[in-house]
Amino acid sequence: MSWFLWDTWQLTWRQILRTLRLPIWIAVSLVQPIIWLGLYGQLFRRIVELPGFQTTSYNTFLTPGVMIMTAFFGGGWAGMSMIDDHDQGVLSRLLATPASRGAIIAARVLHTALTVLIQSGLILVLGLILGARFHGGALGLISVMLIAALLASGIGALSCGVGLLARREETLIAVMNFLSMPLTFLSTAFIAAPLMPRWIRALARINPVNWAVEAARGAALGTDSGMVLTRLALLAVFTVVCCLLATLAFRRYQRAL
Numbered sequence: 001m002s003w004f005l006w007d008t009w010q011l012t013w014r015q016i017l018r019t020l021r022l023p024i025w026i027a028v029s030l031v032q033p034i035i036w037l038g039l040y041g042q043l044f045r046r047i048v049e050l051p052g053f054q055t056t057s058y059n060t061f062l063t064p065g066v067m068i069m070t071a072f073f074g075g076g077w078a079g080m081s082m083i084d085d086h087d088q089g090v091l092s093r094l095l096a097t098p099a100s101r102g103a104i105i106a107a108r109v110l111h112t113a114l115t116v117l118i119q120s121g122l123i124l125v126l127g128l129i130l131g132a133r134f135h136g137g138a139l140g141l142i143s144v145m146l147i148a149a150l151l152a153s154g155i156g157a158l159s160c161g162v163g164l165l166a167r168r169e170e171t172l173i174a175v176m177n178f179l180s181m182p183l184t185f186l187s188t189a190f191i192a193a194p195l196m197p198r199w200i201r202a203l204a205r206i207n208p209v210n211w212a213v214e215a216a217r218g219a220a221l222g223t224d225s226g227m228v229l230t231r232l233a234l235l236a237v238f239t240v241v242c243c244l245l246a247t248l249a250f251r252r253y254q255r256a257l
Helices: 002-021 024-029 031-043 045-049 058-076 078-087 090-095 101-129 137-166 169-185 198-204 208-221 225-256
Strands: none
Touching: 002 101, 024 031, 024 058, 031 045, 031 058, 031 101, 045 058, 058 078, 058 101, 058 137, 058 169, 058 208, 078 090, 078 101, 078 137, 078 169, 090 101, 101 137, 101 225, 137 169, 137 208, 137 225, 169 208, 208 225
């Protein structure tokens, strides 16, 4: 276990250094959340006058959803670094070393989670500047960031698995684009559940993105801790399953070499 943790940290640090050399990617990934909060949040600010919203401020309602949406997109591109390392022969060289095989996946998942934590913190600050008001206290806000990181970890592991199987950036982009918009809009990220069509509410119940949105909003607003814990448990199971799928994909990748 100690070797696994050490190898995971060393490989995570490598990913961190790659990000620090190109920090523009973190900034670019924040452009869309700024648009959602700054423009969409203002355009539909009076929608909270409809029954079903838990707050009188749409930015308060929207900010946790945007944080989760950004986490989903951030996790979805984790497989790109895996494909890049395959193309450059880095994966082959790693497999020729005593490095833990599990650490190769775990490092990318951890790096994705750390990146999303930073992005979530920045989005949270932006939401507060734009008038969002939360009642969950500091613990609630920290919980929102951790929930976003947990979702990103699961999606990141899934993305790495797809990247290992496809080995082509075009395929990974197509798969993640195919999943991203439906899963985002089949959730309560932008609209309260009572205002959604019945069939969308039914699909939202089995949507991991919606689990994260509901948990994040509940933690931020300080309401229904039982619901938050239930959604967290579901997200944890989802993340474990995605990590197992990524591990199976990595074993298949090794056999194909």
